[in-house]
Amino acid sequence: MAVPSYASPLERVWHYAYLVLCGLIFFFLIAPIVVIIPLSFNVEPYFTFTDKMLSFDPEGYSMRWYDSLLTFGMVAPDGPRDASWWADAWANAKWVNAAKNSIIVGFFSTVLATVLGTLAALGLSRPEMPFRRAIMATLISPMIVPLIITATGMFFFYSNPCELLGLIGLPTNCGRLAGTYLGVILAHATLGIPFVIITVTATLVGFDQSLNRAAASLGANPRTTFFRVTMPLILPGVISGALFAFVTSFDEVVAVLFIAGPDQQTIPRQMWNGIREQISPAILAVATILVLFSIALLTTVELLRRRSERIRGITPH
Amino acid sequence: MANATDPHAASVTTASGAGDGTLTTADGKPLARALARSQGRARRRAFLLVLPLLAFILITFVVPIGQMLQRSFHNDGFSANMPQISQWFAENPRGTDIDEAAWTALALDLQASAEERSIGVVGTRINYDVPGTRSLFTSTGRKVRRGIEPPYRETLLDIDEDWGDPVLWGAMRDASTPYTGNFYLASLDRTRAEDGSIEMVPERQQVYQMLFMRTFWLSLLITGLTFVLGFPVAHLLATLPMRKSNLLMILVLLPFWTSLLVRTTSWMVLLQQQGVINDILVWLGVIGDGQRLQMIYNQTGTIIAMTHILLPFMILPLYSVMRTINPSYVRAARSLGATSWTAFRRIYFPQTLPGLGAGALLVFILAVGYYITPALVGGSSGQLISNMIAMHMTDTLNWSMAAALAALLLASVLVLYWLYDRLVGIDNLKLG
Numbered sequence: 102m103a104v105p106s107y108a109s110p111l112e113r114v115w116h117y118a119y120l121v122l123c124g125l126i127f128f129f130l131i132a133p134i135v136v137i138i139p140l141s142f143n144v145e146p147y148f149t150f151t152d153k154m155l156s157f158d159p160e161g162y163s164m165r166w167y168d169s170l171l172t173f174g175m176v177a178p179d180g181p182r183d184a185s186w187w188a189d190a191w192a193n194a195k196w197v198n199a200a201k202n203s204i205i206v207g208f209f210s211t212v213l214a215t216v217l218g219t220l221a222a223l224g225l226s227r228p229e230m231p232f233r234r235a236i237m238a239t240l241i242s243p244m245i246v247p248l249i250i251t252a253t254g255m256f257f258f259y260s261n262p263c264e265l266l267g268l269i270g271l272p273t274n275c276g277r278l279a280g281t282y283l284g285v286i287l288a289h290a291t292l293g294i295p296f297v298i299i300t301v302t303a304t305l306v307g308f309d310q311s312l313n314r315a316a317a318s319l320g321a322n323p324r325t326t327f328f329r330v331t332m333p334l335i336l337p338g339v340i341s342g343a344l345f346a347f348v349t350s351f352d353e354v355v356a357v358l359f360i361a362g363p364d365q366q367t368i369p370r371q372m373w374n375g376i377r378e379q380i381s382p383a384i385l386a387v388a389t390i391l392v393l394f395s396i397a398l399l400t401t402v403e404l405l406r407r408r409s410e411r412i413r414g415i416t417p418h
Numbered sequence: 419m420a421n422a423t424d425p426h427a428a429s430v431t432t433a434s435g436a437g438d439g440t441l442t443t444a445d446g447k448p449l450a451r452a453l454a455r456s457q458g459r460a461r462r463r464a465f466l467l468v469l470p471l472l473a474f475i476l477i478t479f480v481v482p483i484g485q486m487l488q489r490s491f492h493n494d495g496f497s498a499n500m501p502q503i504s505q506w507f508a509e510n511p512r513g514t515d516i517d518e519a520a521w522t523a524l525a526l527d528l529q530a531s532a533e534e535r536s537i538g539v540v541g542t543r544i545n546y547d548v549p550g551t552r553s554l555f556t557s558t559g560r561k562v563r564r565g566i567e568p569p570y571r572e573t574l575l576d577i578d579e580d581w582g583d584p585v586l587w588g589a590m591r592d593a594s595t596p597y598t599g600n601f602y603l604a605s606l607d608r609t610r611a612e613d614g615s616i617e618m619v620p621e622r623q624q625v626y627q628m629l630f631m632r633t634f635w636l637s638l639l640i641t642g643l644t645f646v647l648g649f650p651v652a653h654l655l656a657t658l659p660m661r662k663s664n665l666l667m668i669l670v671l672l673p674f675w676t677s678l679l680v681r682t683t684s685w686m687v688l689l690q691q692q693g694v695i696n697d698i699l700v701w702l703g704v705i706g707d708g709q710r711l712q713m714i715y716n717q718t719g720t721i722i723a724m725t726h727i728l729l730p731f732m733i734l735p736l737y738s739v740m741r742t743i744n745p746s747y748v749r750a751a752r753s754l755g756a757t758s759w760t761a762f763r764r765i766y767f768p769q770t771l772p773g774l775g776a777g778a779l780l781v782f783i784l785a786v787g788y789y790i791t792p793a794l795v796g797g798s799s800g801q802l803i804s805n806m807i808a809m810h811m812t813d814t815l816n817w818s819m820a821a822a823l824a825a826l827l828l829a830s831v832l833v834l835y836w837l838y839d840r841l842v843g844i845d846n847l848k849l850g
Binding site for chain 2: 105107108112115119120122123126129131133134137140147148149217218220221223224225229230231234236237238239240241242245246247248249250251253254256257258259264265287291294299302348352354355359369372373380384388391395396398399402403
């Protein structure tokens with residue numbers, strides 16, 4: 102964007118001031134995320150740049166906080182790093198276990214949210230869908246309702262999921278979902294579903310229904326039509342919806358606080374503990390890893406979005 | 419999509435309107451009926467695709483919230499365990515003197531409840547309305563568990579003279595039915611006086627109205643800040659050539675994709691008294707080492723961190739609307755003699771309003787319900803209503819109170835959500 106040739110001197114000054122202002126806002130957006138990366142290599146347990154760090158002295162930097170992610174919670178962290186040390190880390194280190202839990206919960210909740218969400222988005226995108234607006238509003242609401250309210254509701258429901266069956270005279274005691282993996286997975290799937298619906302319905306806008314009719318008229322049954330015609334076209338949208346659902350689960354802490362037991366501590370839960378109790382630069386090491394993770398995800402989603410636009414013949418605008 | 423006209427429906431009206439006699443399908447059925455049937459089938463098929471998810475959301479989301487909200491007006495902790503005195507309250511209107519029958523009912527209920535070990539539940543229920551009374555119930559329960567002798571009034575007053583307190587009797591009357599509006603009264607800083615009229619609680623105990631006001635005021639402020647910061651950036655992104663704006667867009671999307679806890683942690687690191695910003699200010703000589711700014715664990719911390727976290731939600735809708743604005747309108751205005759300010763104010767800005775409305779509503783809705791960031795960086799002056807709900811859930815265990823506050827918060831969010839759907843349409847919600 103250049104200054105038009107008819108601009109007055111004052112307008113030129115204003116234009117450059119505007120560019121500087123935008124630069125500052127971009128700095129505000131990105132600096133907090135970037136600044137934690139060097140700080141996570143700090144030798145000292147401080148959250149600020151030491152003189153050694155500022156003079157780029159290698160002694161000012163270390164990997165000790167990354168190392169502490171492995172050793173924290175281990176039975177024998179000081180032993181030689183042989184197979185048994187790694188086995189100990191794999192079994193007992195708190196951050197390792199949190200990562201395992203995050204991946205398990207994230208994976209299954211994403212699969213559940215993506216399958217249900219994609220089916221529903223296909224239905225919602227059909228012009229003949231009844232009560233479309235109301236149903237859509239209901240399905241998106243987990244994203245809108247404050248998390249604390251959702252988590253509170255789940256806290257009661259998951260501690261006795263069959264309570265309502267008593268109204269129709271069935272036994273009301275069928276175990277707990279709170280404190281189980283299944284409970285956390287169901288909760289995270291609920292929270293991830295709106296993202297799948299939004300991305301997949303967006304992909305289906307402009308989806309040419311006559312392609313399906315063409316497939317049907319050429320003798321394909323609905324299943325073949327779906328897997329050979331519809332699915333390849335909407336796949337980019339489905340994958341980015343799935344990534345959104347995964348990130349939602351991977352970043353979620355409130356529902357975990359309320360319904361997870363000690364066995365289901367995820368990475369955000371472990372960070373929450375770390376921040377509230379004694380905040381150490383180990384948190385920054387985790388944060389750095391998560392930032393790299395989100396850069397990878399962002400790149401994937403952007404590539405998918407471009408691919409989707411290309412397949413559907415929408416030129417980037 | 420919802421407004422798309424069905425090509426089949428259109429062709430039927432024109433065909434049957436123009437034709438003489440009924441049109442039929444190849445196998446001789448009336449066309450209109452055959453079409454209606456096939457459309458009905460299509461509708462059912464579409465609905466069946468949505469049904470599994472709808473059922474899932476209803477069971478794991480709508481029902482749990484409904485169940486939780488029920489606690490805000492339904493609490494049978496007292497009425498279910500103290501049947502005789504509840505009966506007495508039902509038969510005698512407010513203002514009746516507490517007679518011997520009432521004392522008898524109370525004493526026998528206390529004894530029975532202590533024997534069944536439900537006296538703690540009863541005490542907890544009354545404790546919500548009159549703080550500090552739980553121990554009165556439990557200690558009395560311990561003494562009367564083995565049996566209680568008449569005269570009941572004198573015996574109970576001997577155990578603790580608080581049993582004669584009219585405030586306590588008022589609270590027991592309120593709790594004698596399982597349905598109560600008291601939790602809603604309490605969440606608006608109101609209470610029932612002895613005679614049943616509604617009055618404000620003493621000034622020192624008024625917290626909730628102030629918290630609601632603070633939540634709305636801070637959310638409004640944060641929405642305003644995201645607008646002020648987001649507008650120029652969105653404008654720049656929308657007017658730059660695609661290649662450059664795609665690169666700069668990464669700077670907006672990266673925070674959007676970064677974990678909320680990571681971003682909150684970064685602000686803790688930056689804003690601490692021994693943190694990076696204070697260090698820079700001291701180094702620049704703006705402030706002395708002794709006068710480091712307290713920018714975190716107070717409202718300032720909440721405002722800064724939440725503005726940063728919610729900024730992408732303002733930029734993205736603004737950007738997608740600004741992209742579609744044709745630049746020749748502004749050029750036309752300029753060529754007709756408008757100054758750049760007039761052209762912006764009268765021509766450009768009004769066209770950005772849809773994006774502004776979408777972004778502002780979304781940011782406000784998200785801000786009103788924020789929990790994590792205020793809990794971590796808010797200190798005591800930066801806590802919002804969500805934090806109070808969490809406190810009642812985990813610390814005071816006054817679940818009915820938490821439910822009443824949640825109901826009020828939920829109601830305001832749903833009104834805004836409805837407004838958003840009206841003005842913007844949920845279909846237009848975009849992510850990245």
